[in-house]
Amino acid sequence: MASGDDQYHPKDAVKEGVNASLVTGAAGAFISAVQNTLTKRNVGAWGIFTRTGSTVAVFTVMGGAYSFTKSASANLREKDDSLNPALGGLFAGAAMGLKRGTTPAVLGFGALTAIVMGAYDYTGGSLTGYKKDKEIDEFERKQQLRKNRRIPIDETIAQLGEGRGIYAPGYDERRKERIKESYGIDVPAKSSHS
Template sequence: MAAGDETYRPKDAIKPAIGGMVVTGVAGFAVSAIQNTLTKQNVTPWSVFTRSGSTIAVFAAMGGTYEFVRYAAANLRERDDSLNVVMGGFVAGNILGLRFGTTPAVLGFGAMTAIVMGAYDYGGGALTGYKKDKDVDEFERKEKLRLNRRRPIEETIGELGEGRGIYGSGYEERRRELLKVKYGLDVPAKS
């Protein structure tokens, strides 16, 4: 939402729920296939569905439920913020806890998933940090930061000395004079 735009526009909750169910169902299939390959006895390729198919179902249910609750909560609250993600994460974590069949597991997995998903969304939805403004060019932003923190060359030379790519004005003349005094070499000036 823009700064001046305060009206909430409802979003479809069914389409993202189906998409989330498909994506996490495929991830569940991959995990189920890994479980299938790690068994000690001989199994058929169909045992991905028969032996560890509940993994696929739990993953798909978690993804679909998360997306549905997130968008439904946003529509009911008429706000798009991190609390919707927390609600969706709690319900999705509850589904994971249902596999264990105890109330502490249901509430614990729900709380854990809600906290992790809420913190991730509140932190900008990226592992690299909060998302920067998409309207600002990244090159211009970095140039502005460089200019803001730039130090005068005299201060840098005073702390580090000359050499290693850091040279003040009149360096060539001082170098020629030093070589002449110290070693008796007459270095010609560059044209």
């Protein structure tokens, strides 16, 4: 085991598995109710369990298997990395494949879910992209990126020229001289740009 902040803290796999089973079981009951509502025959309120009850069972088992396996593998390996969600996804996908009743379905759904869940965790567990360091404030990170990409004013003026809100130091004096040479007009001393 590592020392300091990298030390692994065990998780209660049974508790997390039960909690996930309850949450996904409730989601499965909702989806089963929708399925029951959309059937052509009126099967009554108990159709949630009698006609489309396998949906509730599959959702309950998938959630529990995923969460329990993820926590148990983390406890056994004493590591919290992307392999744990992949293993949890393998068991959850296999539970989904059991509804089909064929070995290729069990293996295929298990492999697909393992790849998706492992990749999702590996890329930072976010649909918006990988977060490099969770300790750094996002605003501070963006400010630092802006500072790193700033171009010196001399280089900007060399590329774009002066005007349009971009003025080098001493612009007013150079402008007065150009107007005096070109038009013979004395411009009063006013420093609006410096």
